[in-house]
Amino acid sequence: MTENEARTERLKELYPRMVEWRRYLHRHPELSFQEERTSAWIAGKLREMGCEVREGVGGHGVVAVIRGGQPGPNVALRADIDALAIQDEKTCDYASTVPGVMHACGHDAHTATMLGIASLYRSIAPSLKGERRLLFQPAEEICPGGAIRMIEEGVIDRIDAIYGVHLWTPLQYGTVATRSGPFMAATDEFTIRLTGKGGHGGLPHNAIDTVVAGAALVQALQTIVSRNVDPLSPAVVTIGSFQAGASGNVIAEQCVMKGTIRSFDERTRQLARKRFKEIVAAAPAVYGASAELEFREGYPALVNDDGEAGRFFRVAAGLFGEEAVKESDPVMAAEDFAYYVQRTKGCFMFVGAGNPECGAIYPHHHPRFDIDERAMLRAAELMTAMAENFVAESA
Numbered sequence: 001m002t003e004n005e006a007r008t009e010r011l012k013e014l015y016p017r018m019v020e021w022r023r024y025l026h027r028h029p030e031l032s033f034q035e036e037r038t039s040a041w042i043a044g045k046l047r048e049m050g051c052e053v054r055e056g057v058g059g060h061g062v063v064a065v066i067r068g069g070q071p072g073p074n075v076a077l078r079a080d081i082d083a084l085a086i087q088d089e090k091t092c093d094y095a096s097t098v099p100g101v102m103h104a105c106g107h108d109a110h111t112a113t114m115l116g117i118a119s120l121y122r123s124i125a126p127s128l129k130g131e132r133r134l135l136f137q138p139a140e141e142i143c144p145g146g147a148i149r150m151i152e153e154g155v156i157d158r159i160d161a162i163y164g165v166h167l168w169t170p171l172q173y174g175t176v177a178t179r180s181g182p183f184m185a186a187t188d189e190f191t192i193r194l195t196g197k198g199g200h201g202g203l204p205h206n207a208i209d210t211v212v213a214g215a216a217l218v219q220a221l222q223t224i225v226s227r228n229v230d231p232l233s234p235a236v237v238t239i240g241s242f243q244a245g246a247s248g249n250v251i252a253e254q255c256v257m258k259g260t261i262r263s264f265d266e267r268t269r270q271l272a273r274k275r276f277k278e279i280v281a282a283a284p285a286v287y288g289a290s291a292e293l294e295f296r297e298g299y300p301a302l303v304n305d306d307g308e309a310g311r312f313f314r315v316a317a318g319l320f321g322e323e324a325v326k327e328s329d330p331v332m333a334a335e336d337f338a339y340y341v342q343r344t345k346g347c348f349m350f351v352g353a354g355n356p357e358c359g360a361i362y363p364h365h366h367p368r369f370d371i372d373e374r375a376m377l378r379a380a381e382l383m384t385a386m387a388e389n390f391v392a393e394s395a
Contacts, residue, residue, distance in 0.1 A: 029083030072129025
């Protein structure tokens with residue numbers, strides 16, 4: 001039996017516990033920057049396994065360290081642990097018990113997968129070369145995110161490579177994917193507050209209508225992508241929230257708009273920011289309104305190391321067969337795993353978790369989101385195989 005086969009057999013034995021852990025976490029979600037109970041629960045499980053544990057990293061982060069019995073390179077694996085402010089609409093027995101909060105993106109399964117990996121590595125520690133550092137990261141969903149604080153507290157110091165996965169329902173169970181270079185988008189967030197002059201809906205000439213000014217601003221902001229950005233450079237400007245007024249016969253004095261800008265390269269990102277700020281400063285004034293802008297710099301683009309992406313295609317094909325391994329298109333979703341691969345070589349990968357047969361048909365951040373739980377086993381196989389292949393080739 002090969003080392004890969006032996007690890008797979010052990011992970012198969014651990015899979016029922018992964019399901020149990022994932023369902024517990026799904027019932028008890030916590031929001032970004034509030035993962036206190038989740039963190040304590042993870043640390044407790046790790047200590048039961050005999051892992052060396054560090055708590056309170058970057059807020060509510062947890063780090064497990066498994067030291068091998070032989071010298072060698074150090075590899076980190078990362079999972080995120082936070083949930084979202086969404087009401088769970090599933091009717092299964094593991095639906096969220098916390099009103100208005102649910103794991104709608106798979107972070108519960110990422111955590112359960114990493115706990116399975118911790119148990120595996122702890123059981124084979126004497127045969128390992130180097131160190132395996134398992135990162136349970138808080139606050140991936142909300143900028144500034146948890147990765148940057150964990151990095152500042154040394155979680156990837158002396159780390160030679162890092163790998164992470166996202167269970168991904170747009171991919172069918174059984175498939176895995178990534179790409180070399182830019183993979184997931186850089187993101188910036190904004191809030192715009194327009195102020196006009198309220199008035200009677202029948203007397204618009206005596207008022208300054210922020211609904212009209214806001215609607216015009218939305219249209220003007222769309223020209224950033226259509227008329228300023230190079231058509232060969234992907235970018236998105238989205239207004240996701242537009243709130244103004246409370247009555248049909250009252251002209252709104254205030255309007256608040258929120259949204260995001262996405263891009264893949266820094267030149268496009270800076271151009272979009274510049275034009276965005278210029279338009280917000282100028283367009284509402286045409287209608288007599290004033291604008292206040294709050295602009296928040298978010299995560300950089302996630303750029304996979306070329307060599308580590310190449311490792312993925314070799315290792316995954318060996319594990320699952322070439323037909324199961326896909327090259328992903330770039331994805332406009334953002335991920336603060338980007339900060340890790342800015343500082344050390346690594347690769348972020350998608351593991352297919354969609355399956356109509358078990359109801360895993362809803363997109364991420366949907367109130368009925370669910371996964372094919374067997375994807376956790378594949379994720380554990382993939383991450384450990386990537387780590388051990390790196391170590392073998394570095395020896």
